[in-house]
Amino acid sequence: MPRDLPPDALPAPDNAIEIDGLTKTYRGRFGQKEKRALKGVSLSVPRGSFFGLLGPNGAGKSTLINIMAGLVTKTAGTVRIWGADIDRDERGARLAIGVVPQELNLDPFFTPRELLEVQAGLYGVPKAERRTDEILALVGLSDKADAYARTLSGGMRRRLLVAKAMVHAPPILVLDEPTAGVDIELRQQLWEQVKELNRRGTTILLTTHYLEEAQELCDRIAIINHGDVVACEPKDTLLKRLDNKALHVTVREALTAVPPALAALAPELVEPRKLVFRFKPSETVMGEILEALRRAELSVVDLSTEEADLEDIFLQLTSSAAAAGGTSKDAARA
Ligand SMILES: Nc1ncnc2c1ncn2[C@@H]1O[C@H](COP(=O)(O)OP(=O)(O)OP(=O)(O)O)[C@@H](O)[C@H]1O
Numbered sequence: 473m474p475r476d477l478p479p480d481a482l483p484a485p486d487n488a489i490e491i492d493g494l495t496k497t498y499r500g501r502f503g504q505k506e507k508r509a510l511k512g513v514s515l516s517v518p519r520g521s522f523f524g525l526l527g528p529n530g531a532g533k534s535t536l537i538n539i540m541a542g543l544v545t546k547t548a549g550t551v552r553i554w555g556a557d558i559d560r561d562e563r564g565a566r567l568a569i570g571v572v573p574q575e576l577n578l579d580p581f582f583t584p585r586e587l588l589e590v591q592a593g594l595y596g597v598p599k600a601e602r603r604t605d606e607i608l609a610l611v612g613l614s615d616k617a618d619a620y621a622r623t624l625s626g627g628m629r630r631r632l633l634v635a636k637a638m639v640h641a642p643p644i645l646v647l648d649e650p651t652a653g654v655d656i657e658l659r660q661q662l663w664e665q666v667k668e669l670n671r672r673g674t675t676i677l678l679t680t681h682y683l684e685e686a687q688e689l690c691d692r693i694a695i696i697n698h699g700d701v702v703a704c705e706p707k708d709t710l711l712k713r714l715d716n717k718a719l720h721v722t723v724r725e726a727l728t729a730v731p732p733a734l735a736a737l738a739p740e741l742v743e744p745r746k747l748v749f750r751f752k753p754s755e756t757v758m759g760e761i762l763e764a765l766r767r768a769e770l771s772v773v774d775l776s777t778e779e780a781d782l783e784d785i786f787l788q789l790t791s792s793a794a795a796a797g798g799t800s801k802d803a804a805r806a
Contacts, residue, residue: 485555488568488644488675489517489540494549496535496699509535511699512549517677517692519643522670524690524707525679528790532699533679534574537648541571554643567595570637572647576629580622584613584632587621588639595640602639611635611665627658634665645669646677651685663689687711687782695789702789710785719749719761722774733768737761745773 496510509532517523527533538544540551542562550557556564578587588604608614611631616624624632630650637645647666651659667689670676680686686693687707694704703710726744737756739747749761758777765772 487516488519490552491515492550495547497547509699513701515694515704519675521692522676522690524686524693526686527696531696537646568642569644570642572633572637572650574648578621578629582621583618585617591636592639597640607635607638644675648679683782683786697790717751717753718778720776721747724771724773731768734764737764
C-alpha cells in the first residue's frame, strides 16, 4: 500500500475515530439465523485519548474493530478514522490506524527485524524513514531482533504484533484483547509501553475483558452489549454513576439484632459485631451514620469503606440492557 503523506503531516481532527449509526448483520448461512452484531453504534474517540471498549463475549467488539481495519464490511452507518471516511478514503483510513489483532498470527520463519521491514515495505515506508530498531526497543525486543519468531514466548509475540502495528507510525493504535494469555509481569510491561505511546500522543483504542486494567489505563470507556453501546463516558463520570458506598463497622458490643436507633439507616448485621451500611453519598453523609451509632450507644472498634468499581457498573449496565431487551439508549439513561 503506497503512502503519500506521513500520518503526522495529516491535519489532526478533534476526534481520532467517529462512528455513527454503525450496523452489521452477518448473513445466516447453512440454515442459521442472521446475526445482528452491531445495532446502530455511535461513538467518538477523542484524539489523544486512551479509550477502552468493554463488553462481554459476543458483544460486537471484534466486529467493530474489524470494520475499522477493513476486514469486515459494514451493513450501514459511517466510520471516520482520523477524518477519513472508510467508504470514500479507504487508504487514508488504513494509514491512520494500526491494529494489533487478537490472534498471535506471525510467520514463524521471520525474525522480528525482518517482519517489521516487510511490514514497512507493505505500507510503502521509505527505507530512510523506517524506525525498526527504535520500535523494537520500545517494545523491549531489541535483544530478540534476529531470533526466529517461533522461538519467542507468547508475551514477546504479542509485543511483536504491537511493533508490527506501529511501523507506519499511525496516530491511532487499536489493541484487540492484547493481554489475553499474557502473564502478569509481561502484561505490566506491555501496558507501560502502550501508556508511553499514549503519552507521546498516540490515540489508543483497547478492547479488554480485564475491567481493572480498563480502570487503570483508560481515560474514556464505552461499554457495548449485544451490539449496542450501553455507556460511553469519561471513566471518572462512569465511576461516579454508581452513587453507592458501603461502610463496614465493627463494634465492641455483640448484637443479636439491629438496634432500633439504627433502623432508619437499614444496616445489615453480618456478624454479631459487624454492621454494613449501604448508602448514597449524594444523600447521606458518613457523619450521620457515626452519629446514629453514638445514639445507639455502640462503641466503634473499626471502620472501612467500600466504593463502587467498574465491575459493579459493568454488571449493572449489561444486566439492565439485557432486562430492557438490549436497547442502548434506554439502558444508558437507566
Ligand atoms: N462471521 C460471522 N458470521 C456470523 N456471526 C458472526 C460472525 N462473526 C461474529 N459473529 C457473531 O456476532 C456477534 C458479535 O461477535 P464479535 O466477535 O464481534 O464479539 P466480541 O465482542 O468481539 O466477542 P469476543 O470478546 O468473544 O471476541 C456474536 O454473536 C458472534 O457470534
